[in-house]
Amino acid sequence: MGLIDVSGLSVTFIAAGRRVRAVRDVSFSVGRGESYGIVGESGSGKSTVLRALVGLAPVSGGQMTMDGAALQGARPAAFYRKVQMVFQDPYASLHPRHTVDRVLSEPLAIHGFTDRDARIARALDDVGLGQGFRFRYPHQLSGGQRQRVAIARAIILEPEVLLLDEPTSALDASIQAEVLNLLDRLRGERGLTYVLVSHDLAVVAHMCERLLVMQHGRAVEEMTRESLRAQAATQDYTRALLTASEGYRPA
Amino acid sequence: MSGALLTVDNLRISFPTRQGRAEVVRGVSFTLGRERLGIVGESGSGKSQTGRAILGLTPPPGRAEADTLRFDGRDLRHATAADWRSLRGRRISMVMQDPKFSLNPVMSIGRQLMEAAARTASSRTEARAKALAMLEAVQIRDPERVFHAYPHELSGGMGQRVMIAMMLIPEPDLLIADEPTSALDVTVQIEVLRILDALVKERGMGLIFISHDLRLVSSFCDRVLVMYAGRVVEEVKASDLMQAKHPYTQGLFRCLPRIEGGTRPLPTLQRDAEWAR
Incomplete structure (x- = not known):
């Protein structure tokens, strides 16, 4: 049994009388210390799976457990000590009128930490920003720096699991490399477990040992990094993704 | 030259700041035939501003100046609002x-x-x-x-x-596509590129394809301009992009993760102040 077990997960949104089944019967298991990727195109339900894990999506079926405990309804505060999320767009996920200091203080205040000052200093050092950034506003930071702040906000509670929703897709290639290296280093140092959602197969191949390919809300196939590298996909859709990610080929 | 649909010579775009005018595009020159020209660079390199200037869309108080800016024989440097109206959307679109x-x-x-x-x-x-x-x-x-x-x-x-x-x-005769497929899924991206490709081949449309995605540009375009800090640091045939000479282009390629595996940690780009000169 893994640290995170998801079986038969379904998420249904009801919008304007229409039922949208965003996730249908998805199962996977993530071991402690593992990095697990979810790959798919927009609308495949990959982000919704992450949101369902943290209780941000209306689950309509299936079970999720973490450390053997069932995840349902409102999560207790202790859950968020263990599980933190990093969102895709660092321009939208940081409050424009809060300084970095305030952004990082908030989770500490919510969880009743007393040594806030030292923790903020440490978190900023951990993500390679340093003290100089502590009293800046988001508009004074570049995209890569903002994403580092978002990562600092997630790791400041010393969680066990990071849920990463397209953490680098808003960033330039050179900055993406820096952020991926940072995430890699943090995982090595702290034994974190990652669930990383991305549309970029290359990012997932670099970061994750195993991955799940999703399409239209369903799991298409689960692969290991080795089978992905060997292009040993068994499903047509995965093969199409692999071909497409090599670039353009004239018909 | 009859083949050139668009000629840009020494394009400069500047914005006023408290420290004086900041040049975000500094002397960009190129000609475009009925082909696919890629402009790659990171955010802030001036690639989008270059694209906008061709349509006269430099946002005020920014100013675009060029020694030559000619589209299909028409000088666009002193184009009036009516001239732009007759071009935008119909002959050049973005x-x-x-x-x-x-x-x-x-x-x-x-x-x-x-x-x-x-x-x-x-x-x-x-x-x-x-x-x-x-x-x-x-x-x-x-x-x-x-x-x-x-x-x-x-x-x-x-x-x-x-x-x-x-x-x-x-x-249109000329399409300026500014990161047109960045928000798209890879499989859809290929379909959209196919549509653009067909328009270039069948109708002889000129295409300026602005992107940060080196891999995509190298596989899709005919020719590529690599921009850094407002300048074109390198112009190469797309098929030769892998063998690019400029250390910036090489660095950008190296820092991409690869499905087939590569080094861990990823090599990061070490910038050289020389490149921006």
């Missing part, structure tokens, strides 16, 4: 990065597309048919539904495809 800001939020997709089709269509029925056909051409699965939808009801990828459809309906 697909912008973000559909959220480029589509009219209070008009249905269908109406916006029919507006684009109105000039070439003889009737409303024909305009409607054109709009629906173009939605299908950009791989929208349910064109009828999208036709009646409003922009907020579409995902980013769908909005982007709608934008592309809208820009292609008037069949």
